[in-house]
Amino acid sequence: MHIxxxxxxxxxxxxxxxxxxxxxxxxxxxxxxxxxxxxxxxxSIQFVGIQQYxxxxxxxxxxxxxxxxxxxxxxxxxxxxxxxxxxxxxxxxRIAGRNWFRTIFFLPCVLSTLIIGYVFSAIxxxxxxxxxxxxxxxxxxxxxxxxxNADVALYSISAAxxxxxxxxxxxxxxxxxxxxxxxxxxASIIDGSSYFKRVRHVIFPLLAPSFTxxxxxxxxxxxxxxxxxxxxxxxxxxxxxxxVNTYIFDQFSDGMYAYGTAANVCLFIxxxxxxxxxxxxxxxxxxxx
Numbered sequence: 001m002h003i004x005x006x007x008x009x010x011x012x013x014x015x016x017x018x019x020x021x022x023x024x025x026x027x028x029x030x031x032x033x034x035x036x037x038x039x040x041x042x043x044s045i046q047f048v049g050i051q052q053y054x055x056x057x058x059x060x061x062x063x064x065x066x067x068x069x070x071x072x073x074x075x076x077x078x079x080x081x082x083x084x085x086x087x088x089x090x091x092x093x094r095i096a097g098r099n100w101f102r103t104i105f106f107l108p109c110v111l112s113t114l115i116i117g118y119v120f121s122a123i124x125x126x127x128x129x130x131x132x133x134x135x136x137x138x139x140x141x142x143x144x145x146x147x148x149n150a151d152v153a154l155y156s157i158s159a160a161x162x163x164x165x166x167x168x169x170x171x172x173x174x175x176x177x178x179x180x181x182x183x184x185x186x187a188s189i190i191d192g193s194s195y196f197k198r199v200r201h202v203i204f205p206l207l208a209p210s211f212t213x214x215x216x217x218x219x220x221x222x223x224x225x226x227x228x229x230x231x232x233x234x235x236x237x238x239x240x241x242x243x244v245n246t247y248i249f250d251q252f253s254d255g256m257y258a259y260g261t262a263a264n265v266c267l268f269i270x271x272x273x274x275x276x277x278x279x280x281x282x283x284x285x286x287x288x289x
Contacts, residue, residue, distance in 0.1 A: 027268075034262040040255025052262035062263055064239060065247040066270070068154060072243060073222035075158045080218050081211070083162065084169025089199065091170070092177045102174065106167035113164070117231025120160040121147065124232075147233050150240035157241055161228050165221070169214045176210030177203060208286040216279055223271050 034052055038045045056062045087105055091098045108116070123129045124146035131143040146156040180203060188198045204211075226245035229235060235242040235250070244267045251260030 030261050030265060033258055034265045036258050038258040052258050055259065056262055056266065062247060062266065065242045065244045068241060069223060069243040072154060072158055072225060073219060076161050076222040077215060077218045079162045080166050080169050081214050083166040084214065085173050087166065087170040088173030088177055092174055106171055108164045109168040113227040114231055116160060116164050117228065121232060124156055148237055150237050153233055153237060154241045157229055157232050160232065169218065172210050172214050173207065176207045180206045212282040212286060215282060216275060219278060220271060220275055
């Protein structure tokens with residue numbers, strides 16, 4: 001009997017070892033190295049307490065990168081979920097070729113971010129497709145260097161990320177819509193509800209679990225953004241698109257390992273606090289089917 005009880009634990013052991021060695025141990029090591037003076041210029045590592053954190057907040061560069069990261073996360077989370085929900089509603093209706101459209105809209109999220117970066121770099125060039133299209137429409141006053149203009153560069157990067165991952169958000173919403181019992185929507189039709197009232201009072205409340213998943217995933221993903229920004233601007237022009245992970249990358253590139261690790265710990269704490277707060281709020285409005 002004792003062996004039978006231990007059997008599931010033995011099956012879990014390899015997974016726990018892998019998880020511990022690849023996630024738990026590096027995470028704890030990161031907290032340790034953030035309170036040292038570890039860098040490429042020193043032969044030995046010394047404990048310095050919270051000095052790295054004091055230097056981070058005194059310099060102000062991290063807070064500037066954090067501001068850009070939060071702005072980026074808010075834009076991407078709102079727009080990605082709005083667009084994904086809109087696509088899901090359209091592609092669960094009786095539209096012809098809806099399965100083909102689902103595939104087309106989902107395809108970008110399986111592409112390499114580096115490829116997406118090259119494509120949008122060409123689109124955003126001063127003589128690129130976007131500006132040529134605006135000139136064709138007679139909107140020359142709207143043309144700009146979309147990645148070289150500090151006022152719009154962060155929004156341009158956000159648009160690229162929204163385009164890439166809205167299809168993934170759409171797929172989760174489609175799954176949620178297909179799980180809604182047909183009896184509920186049919187009853188609202190019999191009661192004479194318009195389509196918009198049906199979406200507002202029947203479909204959207206029952207989509208709360210899918211909404212929670214999508215918001216949390218897009219929020220965490222956008223707060224951790226690195227590859228999209230690095231592929232398009234590397235944090236430029238100047239520091240107009242510098243986000244926390246590109247800032248951390250720069251610190252590690254300069255050999256300031258403890259400093260970069262301290263910045264990474266700050267990002268970890270911010271993501272954890274925001275995610276748990278958002279999760280607790282969103283869970284309250286979920287409707288159990």
